[in-house]
Amino acid sequence: MPFNIYDFSTTTKAIDTFLKTNMSPTWAFVTELAIVGLIILIFYAIIGLYLVYAERKVCAFMQNRVGPNRVGKWGLIQTIADLIKLLMKELITIRKADKLLFNIAPFIVIIASFMAIAAIPFAKGLHAVDFNIGVFYMMAVSSIGVIGILLAGWSSNSKYSLIGAMRSGAQVVSYELSVGLALLSVVIFSGSMQLSTIIESQANGWWIFKGHLPAIISFVMFLIASTAEINRGPFDLAEAESELTAGFHTEYSGIRFAFFFLGEYMNMFIVASLAATVFLGGWMPLHIGNLEGFNHVMDFIPPIVWFFGKTIFVIYVIMWFKWTFPRLRIDQLLTLEWKYLLPINLVNIIVIAFIVLMGWYIK
Amino acid sequence: MQEVELQDILTSREDGDYIINIGPQHPSTHGVLRFVVSLKGEMLDYVIPHCGYVHRGIEKMCERLTYPQIIHLTDRMDYFSAHMNNEAVSLLVEKAIGVEVPERVKYVRTILSELGRIASHQLWWAAFGMDMGALTCFFYGLRDREKILDIFDESFGSRLLHSFICPGGLMNDIHPNFQKRTKEFIKYFRKKLPEYDELLTGNIIFEQRTKGMGVMSRQDAISYGFTGPCGRASNFACDIRKKYPYSAYDKVDFKEILFDEGDCWARYKVRIAEMWESMKIIEQLIDNIPDGDYTAKMKPIIKLPEGEYSQRVETAKGELGVYVVSKGEKNPYRMHFRTPNFNNLFPISQLAAGNKIADLIAISGSLDLIIPDIDR
Amino acid sequence: MENEQLAQILSELFPASEIITTQNPIRIKVDPVLIHSVASVLRNDKRLQFDYLFNLYGIDREDRFSIVYYMESTELKHIVSVETDLADHDQPVVDTVSDLWITAQYQEREIYDLMGVTFTNHPDPRRLFLEDGWGFPLRKDYKDDINFIER
Numbered sequence: 001m002p003f004n005i006y007d008f009s010t011t012t013k014a015i016d017t018f019l020k021t022n023m024s025p026t027w028a029f030v031t032e033l034a035i036v037g038l039i040i041l042i043f044y045a046i047i048g049l050y051l052v053y054a055e056r057k058v059c060a061f062m063q064n065r066v067g068p069n070r071v072g073k074w075g076l077i078q079t080i081a082d083l084i085k086l087l088m089k090e091l092i093t094i095r096k097a098d099k100l101l102f103n104i105a106p107f108i109v110i111i112a113s114f115m116a117i118a119a120i121p122f123a124k125g126l127h128a129v130d131f132n133i134g135v136f137y138m139m140a141v142s143s144i145g146v147i148g149i150l151l152a153g154w155s156s157n158s159k160y161s162l163i164g165a166m167r168s169g170a171q172v173v174s175y176e177l178s179v180g181l182a183l184l185s186v187v188i189f190s191g192s193m194q195l196s197t198i199i200e201s202q203a204n205g206w207w208i209f210k211g212h213l214p215a216i217i218s219f220v221m222f223l224i225a226s227t228a229e230i231n232r233g234p235f236d237l238a239e240a241e242s243e244l245t246a247g248f249h250t251e252y253s254g255i256r257f258a259f260f261f262l263g264e265y266m267n268m269f270i271v272a273s274l275a276a277t278v279f280l281g282g283w284m285p286l287h288i289g290n291l292e293g294f295n296h297v298m299d300f301i302p303p304i305v306w307f308f309g310k311t312i313f314v315i316y317v318i319m320w321f322k323w324t325f326p327r328l329r330i331d332q333l334l335t336l337e338w339k340y341l342l343p344i345n346l347v348n349i350i351v352i353a354f355i356v357l358m359g360w361y362i363k
Numbered sequence: 364m365q366e367v368e369l370q371d372i373l374t375s376r377e378d379g380d381y382i383i384n385i386g387p388q389h390p391s392t393h394g395v396l397r398f399v400v401s402l403k404g405e406m407l408d409y410v411i412p413h414c415g416y417v418h419r420g421i422e423k424m425c426e427r428l429t430y431p432q433i434i435h436l437t438d439r440m441d442y443f444s445a446h447m448n449n450e451a452v453s454l455l456v457e458k459a460i461g462v463e464v465p466e467r468v469k470y471v472r473t474i475l476s477e478l479g480r481i482a483s484h485q486l487w488w489a490a491f492g493m494d495m496g497a498l499t500c501f502f503y504g505l506r507d508r509e510k511i512l513d514i515f516d517e518s519f520g521s522r523l524l525h526s527f528i529c530p531g532g533l534m535n536d537i538h539p540n541f542q543k544r545t546k547e548f549i550k551y552f553r554k555k556l557p558e559y560d561e562l563l564t565g566n567i568i569f570e571q572r573t574k575g576m577g578v579m580s581r582q583d584a585i586s587y588g589f590t591g592p593c594g595r596a597s598n599f600a601c602d603i604r605k606k607y608p609y610s611a612y613d614k615v616d617f618k619e620i621l622f623d624e625g626d627c628w629a630r631y632k633v634r635i636a637e638m639w640e641s642m643k644i645i646e647q648l649i650d651n652i653p654d655g656d657y658t659a660k661m662k663p664i665i666k667l668p669e670g671e672y673s674q675r676v677e678t679a680k681g682e683l684g685v686y687v688v689s690k691g692e693k694n695p696y697r698m699h700f701r702t703p704n705f706n707n708l709f710p711i712s713q714l715a716a717g718n719k720i721a722d723l724i725a726i727s728g729s730l731d732l733i734i735p736d737i738d739r
Numbered sequence: 740m741e742n743e744q745l746a747q748i749l750s751e752l753f754p755a756s757e758i759i760t761t762q763n764p765i766r767i768k769v770d771p772v773l774i775h776s777v778a779s780v781l782r783n784d785k786r787l788q789f790d791y792l793f794n795l796y797g798i799d800r801e802d803r804f805s806i807v808y809y810m811e812s813t814e815l816k817h818i819v820s821v822e823t824d825l826a827d828h829d830q831p832v833v834d835t836v837s838d839l840w841i842t843a844q845y846q847e848r849e850i851y852d853l854m855g856v857t858f859t860n861h862p863d864p865r866r867l868f869l870e871d872g873w874g875f876p877l878r879k880d881y882k883d884d885i886n887f888i889e890r
Contacts, residue, residue: 059498062499063498063499063501063502063503064502064503064506065502159381159383163402163405163720167405234496234568236496237721323498323499324497324499324562325496325497325566325568326492326495326496326497326563326566326568326569326572327495327496327497327568327572327721328568328571328572329571329572329719329721329722330405330719330721331405331719332568332571332572414867414868415867415868415869418868418869420876422853422877423876423877583841585790585791585813586790586840586841586842587841587842588791588792588793588840588842590793599813600813601791606816670762671762671807673794673809675793682793684793684794684809686794686796686807686809688798696798697798697799699794699796701793701794701796705845705846705849706842706845709842709844709845738868
């Protein structure tokens with residue numbers, strides 16, 4: 001099996017031809033779907049587990065302590081132990097809770113993030129679903145997650161959960177606007193919504209550099225708005241432990257709670273990888289215009305390492321926010337969006353459109 | 364302000380009165396306190412605090428105990444100001460008997476009170492930051508507080524409830540390392556306290572959540588008996604250390620911190636400024652502790668002459684008053700503690716009504732309540 | 740204001756009350772029916788201005804109850820204490836001062852809870868710490884077979 005770390009399409013083509021020669025085209029397609037689904041599932045689980053571990057370690061170092069370090073070397077097996085514990089916990093059924101909705105809610109959250117991961121370009125040739133409306137698809141699919149949150153809060157039959165879910169619903173729906181507009185800025189710059197095209201267009205420099213000031217503004221807006229989208233950091237009112245004891249997922253136990261928990265971290269990964277793809281070049285190494293020597297040196301590092309490096313950087317920034325800032329109140333949160341972020345975003349979009357028309361950016 | 368009758372609420376409430384209980388077990392009511400809160404959407408209609416979950420009958424117990432034994436009970440009222448509570452009872456007994464304590468005792472008592480004040484404010488800052496959502500504050504505040512608790516541990520054998528100050532002086536002489544360690548701590552904390560400002564004070568999110576929140580006017584503060592840092596934030600000059608100095612407070616130079624606004628932000632700033640002032644006081648005293656006895660000569664059984672006595676002391680939370688009616692025996696006939704947290708709790712109905720739930724947490728955090736002090 | 744001057748003003752204003760100047764602070768002994776009027780004069784008179792009530796507690800002297808008030812003036816910086824004796828030991832009743840100082844509302848509730856002294860015209864006469872049906876623990880004749888050990 002040919003394996004080229006710089007271009008995974010050799011491997012995928014080899015598997016494809018192998019399957020097509022041995023089975024009918026439909027069966028080959030089904031098998032490919034199954035393989036991709038399995039890989040993404042495993043990837044999801046592993047990344048989820050290790051993001052939780054990373055958060056605990058980063059948080060610990062910021063708080064002047066060590067974090068998990070007993071279970072396995074450096075505490076690496078800690079999350080696996082936690083997962084096993086959660087799997088073995090009793091699934092408490094709530095009296096008078098709406099059973100169907102109560103059980104479906106965590107699955108909706110997981111399905112939404114799962115669908116979004118499918119569209120992320122991990123490396124050249126390692127892109128599961130390459131829609132020509134890639135950006136639009138990712139936004140649309142991550143919006144489905146809010147249904148899961150609302151259902152969870154409603155069906156728990158508890159006042160605290162309901163308050164948390166309502167707050168969260170209002171917050172996510174508001175901040176989707178800012179996320180969309182911030183992503184739209186790069187769509188205008190690159191002229192396409194297809195993620196692979198956006199990445200290819202960054203071959204001579206990342207959009208955050210090529211699009212100078214408006215792109216930087218968009219990047220900052222995107223970071224703020226997406227932290228609010230995923231209910232994290234200074235915007236985690238929905239699960240403010242010190243006020244409403246875990247908000248909308250108070251009543252969930254065992255593996256259902258694990259789904260919400262994992263879903264939150266995977267949403268963080270999705271948002272970070274979207275930021276990395278659209279603003280920081282995805283798997284494209286850092287190229288500076290036409291400096292051949294510099295670009296050649298940068299090309300030595302495999303694209304997949306570039307992608308994960310950028311994503312991890314953005315994840316670190318998001319974690320940094322959470323452990324430094326106090327929480328915003330719900331009305332301050334919504335004020336921030338509707339009175340500050342949205343107008344700035346709209347003005348920014350108009351400026352970018354003008355810039356693109358005039359050609360005042362690095363093409 | 365009319366207090367709302369709980370029975371009335373439960374029988375005649377309209378639809379839309381959404382009543383929830385915050386507490387008695389809740390991560391952010393620091394202690395066992397219950398708020399019955401009525402919500403209209405996110406807005407609070409009224410807040411009724413229910414205390415009494417930690418009522419241990421300290422005043423009744425004091426009627427059966429001798430004065431040195433009462434010291435151990437006073438520790439457990441406001442446990443973060445343990446030294447100051449002990450000092451209040453000791454000063455009362457010494458005044459009543461007419462015993463003059465050595466200068467060394469006065470200096471050490473003042474230093475211990477100020478260290479206790481800093482420790483109390485550190486824990487307040489840690490818990491307040493955590494309630495606001497800045498979880499890192501909890502660890503920074505407690506990390507620095509551990510240094511003070513280490514000093515206490517080495518000198519007195521226990522970290523929190525020492526019962527070190529007793530009628531007549533101190534239980535024992537201070538440890539030889541006490542002065543050195545206190546000076547090291549002051550040097551260390553002078554560098555760390557600006558970190559607190561960087562992390563929380565300068566943060567715009569924090570300012571927005573506390574400015575203009577829970578405003579207490581000066582008139583109301585005096586009428587409610589709202590003392591301590593909370594009262595001083597409403598421009599009520601209630602510092603007993605300045606008005607009726609005791610121990611070594613007349614020998615040191617420090618400012619009484621007063622602010623005008625009376626909101627959570629002012630209460631926050633008062634406590635941070637008080638930590639600086641306390642360090643100044645300790646610095647003025649730590650090098651000049653006079654030599655001498657660590658206790659005055661007291662009879663083995665202390666009997667207060669017949670009559671009524673009182674003593675007021677400034678703890679970290681406000682004014683603590685100890686009132687004794689004695690019939691000439693070794694137990695007090697009646698002992699009453701006027702605790703600062705009791706008077707600081709009840710204004711919350713007025714302060715929090717009309718705000719949001721998140722503001723209730725901010726306001727009750729800024730009041731710095733210790734529940735066992737309310738219930739005694 | 741100095742204690743002698745204060746004692747003089749007080750004896751002018753309240754001829755019927757007994758002024759005890761040997762204690763510090765000055766103590767006035769007042770009849771329970773007069774307590775509200777005495778308290779309002781103390782609070783509102785321009786020479787006195789006792790606007791800060793810093794303590795209110797009750798004493799069970801076995802044949803009567805005493806309620807003691809300690810007040811301070813934030814402007815003029817003097818202190819006075821007021822004592823009333825309630826002769827009826829089984830059902831002591833006295834007027835409330837919570838319309839003058841809000842803190843009295845809660846201190847009086849505590850006295851009612853622990854000693855059984857009823858305050859008339861109180862806006863919220865509920866118990867504070869203990870449940871309904873509990874006795875009045877701070878009374879000297881309080882008996883509790885389960886929790887007290889009598890020697």
